[in-house]
Amino acid sequence: xxxxxxxxxxxxxxxxxxxxxxxxxxxxxxxxxxxxxxxxxxxxxxxxxxxxxxxxxxxxxxxxxxxxxxxxxxxxxxxxxxxxxxxxxxxxxxxxxxxxxxxxxxxxxxxxxxxxxxxxxxxxxxxxxxxxxxxxxxxxxxxxxxxxxxxxxxxxxxxxxxxxxxxxxxxxxxxxxxxxxxxxxxxxxxxxxxxxxxxxxxxxxxxxxxxxxxxxxxxxxxxxxxxxxxxxxxxxxxxxxxxxxxxxxxxxxxxxxxxxxxxxxxxxxxxxxxxxxxxxxxxxxxxxxxxxxxxxxxxxxxxxxxxxxxxxxxxxxxxxxxxxxxxxxxxxxxxxxxxxxxxxxxxxxxxxxxxxxxxxxxxx
Amino acid sequence: xxxxxxxxxxxxxxxxxxxxxxxxxxxxxxxxxxxxxxxxxxxxxxxxxxxxxxxxxxxxxxxxxxxxxxxxxxxxxxxxxxxxxxxxxxxxxxxxxxxxxxxxxxxxxxxxxxxxxxxxxxxxxxxxxxxxxxxxxxxxxxxxxxxxxxxxxxxxxxxxxxxxxxxxxxxxxxxxxxxxxxxxxxxxxxxxxxxxxxxxxxxxxxxxxxxxxxxxxxxxxxxxxxxxxxxxxxxxxxxxxxxxxxxxxxxxxxxxxxxxxxxxxxxxxxxxxxxxxxxxxxxxxxxxxxxxxxxxxxxxxxxxxxxxxxxxxxxxxxxxxxxxxxxxxxxxxxxxxxxxxxxxxxxxxxxxxxxxxxxxxxxx
Numbered sequence: 099x100x101x102x103x104x105x106x107x108x109x110x111x112x113x114x115x116x117x118x119x120x121x122x123x124x125x126x127x128x129x130x131x132x133x134x135x136x137x138x139x140x141x142x143x144x145x146x147x148x149x150x151x152x153x154x155x156x157x158x159x160x161x162x163x164x165x166x167x168x169x170x171x172x173x174x175x176x177x178x179x180x181x182x183x184x185x186x187x188x189x190x191x192x193x194x195x196x197x198x199x200x201x202x203x204x205x206x207x208x209x210x211x212x213x214x215x216x217x218x219x220x221x222x223x224x225x226x227x228x229x230x231x232x233x234x235x236x237x238x239x240x241x242x243x244x245x246x247x248x249x250x251x252x253x254x255x256x257x258x259x260x261x262x263x264x265x266x267x268x269x270x271x272x273x274x275x276x277x278x279x280x281x282x283x284x285x286x287x288x289x290x291x292x293x294x295x296x297x298x299x300x301x302x303x304x305x306x307x308x309x310x311x312x313x314x315x316x317x318x319x320x321x322x323x324x325x326x327x328x329x330x331x332x333x334x335x336x337x338x339x340x341x342x343x344x345x346x347x348x349x350x351x352x353x354x355x356x357x358x359x360x361x362x363x364x365x366x367x368x369x370x371x372x373x374x375x376x377x378x379x380x381x382x383x384x385x386x387x388x389x390x391x392x393x394x395x396x397x398x399x400x401x402x403x404x405x406x407x408x409x410x411x412x413x414x415x416x417x418x419x420x421x422x423x424x425x426x427x428x429x430x431x432x433x434x435x436x437x438x439x440x441x442x443x444x445x446x447x448x449x450x451x452x453x454x455x456x457x458x459x460x461x462x
Numbered sequence: 463x464x465x466x467x468x469x470x471x472x473x474x475x476x477x478x479x480x481x482x483x484x485x486x487x488x489x490x491x492x493x494x495x496x497x498x499x500x501x502x503x504x505x506x507x508x509x510x511x512x513x514x515x516x517x518x519x520x521x522x523x524x525x526x527x528x529x530x531x532x533x534x535x536x537x538x539x540x541x542x543x544x545x546x547x548x549x550x551x552x553x554x555x556x557x558x559x560x561x562x563x564x565x566x567x568x569x570x571x572x573x574x575x576x577x578x579x580x581x582x583x584x585x586x587x588x589x590x591x592x593x594x595x596x597x598x599x600x601x602x603x604x605x606x607x608x609x610x611x612x613x614x615x616x617x618x619x620x621x622x623x624x625x626x627x628x629x630x631x632x633x634x635x636x637x638x639x640x641x642x643x644x645x646x647x648x649x650x651x652x653x654x655x656x657x658x659x660x661x662x663x664x665x666x667x668x669x670x671x672x673x674x675x676x677x678x679x680x681x682x683x684x685x686x687x688x689x690x691x692x693x694x695x696x697x698x699x700x701x702x703x704x705x706x707x708x709x710x711x712x713x714x715x716x717x718x719x720x721x722x723x724x725x726x727x728x729x730x731x732x733x734x735x736x737x738x739x740x741x742x743x744x745x746x747x748x749x750x751x752x753x754x755x756x757x758x759x760x761x762x763x764x765x766x767x768x769x770x771x772x773x774x775x776x777x778x779x780x781x782x783x784x785x786x787x788x789x790x791x792x793x794x795x796x797x798x799x800x801x802x803x804x805x806x807x808x809x810x811x812x813x814x815x816x817x818x819x820x821x822x823x824x825x826x
Contacts (some may be wrong), residue, residue, distance in 0.1 A: 212686075
């Protein structure tokens with residue numbers, strides 16, 4: 099049955115990705131007059147009482163949802179994770195920093211750090227096209243390194259750390275752009291967690307940085323003021339005009355996560371969705387999974403037929419029934435289904451039915 | 463007559479500021495299903511056909527509206543003008559740079575440049591609390607300076623350059639955050655024009671940078687990759703995920719400006735609004751204007767009674783009849799009415815009626 103123009107699709111985009119329908123509807127409902135203010139959230143002074151409350155509530159809700167300890171600052175910034183690739187070494191690197199390169203973005207983060215000082219890649223899975231999280235222990239860290247940087251979930255390759263790596267006394271910094279709020283995480287094990295919003299948080303244009311307070315105040319002299327976490331922390335993320343609309347929508351998403359049962363419930367749902375999809379793919383003779391079993395992501399599921407033309411047919415046939423944005427990244431090929439928090443079980447079930455039908459039809 | 467909770471207000475916020483009601487309504491109408499895509503603009507892959515067309519159209523429309531010559535790139539970035547305070551010297555300063563300090567933000571831009579090299583303030587109106595654009599000529603520029611930086615309209619103090627200063631062969635860089643698209647500007651007289659979106663363009667979280675192509679490719683080695691204009695230009699402003707929603711709404715605003723008659727018509731309307739407001743204030747015995755006549759802004763009108771308690775009363779009484787966000791910045795005190803493109807004449811007329819009534823009631 100073909101999709102009509104009036105229907106919502108199931109959108110498997112890797113980011114910007116699906117948002118909860120209730121969040122979209124609420125933001126539309128309040129568009130021209132937020133809470134009787136007579137203004138849109140897009141029109142309000144960020145220093146006014148309406149927006150100050152929106153920002154305060156968004157931070158407080160995220161703190162509850164993620165269990166952020168009191169000795170961590172939560173910053174609402176701009177520029178995406180890619181800007182943090184620079185901000186991390188600029189704020190933290192005194193002499194040297196270690197990186198695990200487990201995919202595209204951790205590779206970019208590593209290269210950016212190397213522009214500012216002595217950065218080393220201590221483990222990588224590049225030789226197997228990033229089909230796994232590379233093995234390493236704290237003994238692989240260089241003595242005196244200022245931090246270890248990891249990317250917790252690799253969007254393009256569909257891999258995820260099975261647990262938080264033990265780095266001993268070394269500060270752990272994690273890019274969690276594509277898995278933040280998808281499962282409970284012990285924030286106290288990290289020095290810094292950062293994430294672009296556009297996968298599990300809200301609209302593109304917001305970057306969340308969660309940073310332990312003792313790590314603030316040591317930015318390198320060449321750090322642009324806007325990239326200095328201490329400046330932003332001291333100004334309550336309002337050193338300049340923040341991305342107000344994105345913060346507002348993110349706040350609605352934080353409440354949605356909390357109302358659904360929090361990150362514990364999110365993990366349960368995400369595991370159920372991912373289990374169904376991985377099992378369906380394992381049992382469909384036409385398809386091969388990219389990620390190794392012990393490194394599989396809950397958020398991004400990468401698979402292929404092995405025949406680029408067949409992959410294209412899969413993507414275009416799926417789109418006809420409202421299963422969209424399933425093409426894989428060119429570095430992996432094949433397909434990628436991103437099943438973030440906002441993707442309902444029904445969307446994954448419909449995709450699985452399609453996978454089975456497609457496999458039956460085309461498997462030799 | 464008091465404002466009710468169902469009505470829109472006249473919002474004189476300095477930024478984020480008013481947006482055209484038709485733009486807000488259109489964005490709400492398309493919120494859960496943009497053009498039959500089955501997705502919100504907030505949910506779409508920035509690499510997908512729907513968003514690529516939104517971004518292409520937004521740039522093309524801005525180019526038409528501002529008459530941007532072909533040898534200029536238009537970048538849609540994040541981080542606000544404050545991030546450009548760093549990006550300007552990082553991209554352009556080889557040996558030294560000159561700054562005119564005509565207010566708060568030009569002062570911040572100057573200080574940021576001084577962190578990277580030999581920056582000089584060649585003219586300032588600090589000694590008169592920035593009540594005017596300071597006088598200078600191209601003879602005041604230092605020999606061999608890489609550029610002159612100005613802030614074309616000073617939001618806090620309510621001043622504006624009466625025309626584009628002649629800098630001879632020296633590259634002119636202008637922060638136009640609070641006046642972009644308010645009147646025709648000969649882009650070819652500038653090397654770089656940049657603007658935070660949240661005053662005359664759209665929602666906070668988008669920064670527009672218009673840069674002449676020959677100025678690209680000379681970024682200093684310490685430049686964060688995301689702040690390198692050439693990287694962004696080469697990637698079509700999609701080196702990473704752009705602020706998609708803000709670009710979409712900005713595109714709607716660009717079309718609104720064009721449909722109204724373009725920047726020529728905007729200037730006519732803005733001059734009419736500003737003339738009414740300045741004239742009303744000049745004739746109301748209770749009020750004094752902050753900006754000197756030949757430096758007056760079309761966008762931000764600063765005034766005061768001279769009695770801080772009376773100023774507070776003005777702001778609170780005005781709010782009761784739906785004239786909101788009129789408090790001045792603490793550096794100037796008094797009141798500030800920001801009358802950007804989206805502020806209708808009726809809003810200014812209503813404010814002027816209130817000013818006259820208030821002055822009659824309280825002038826001694």
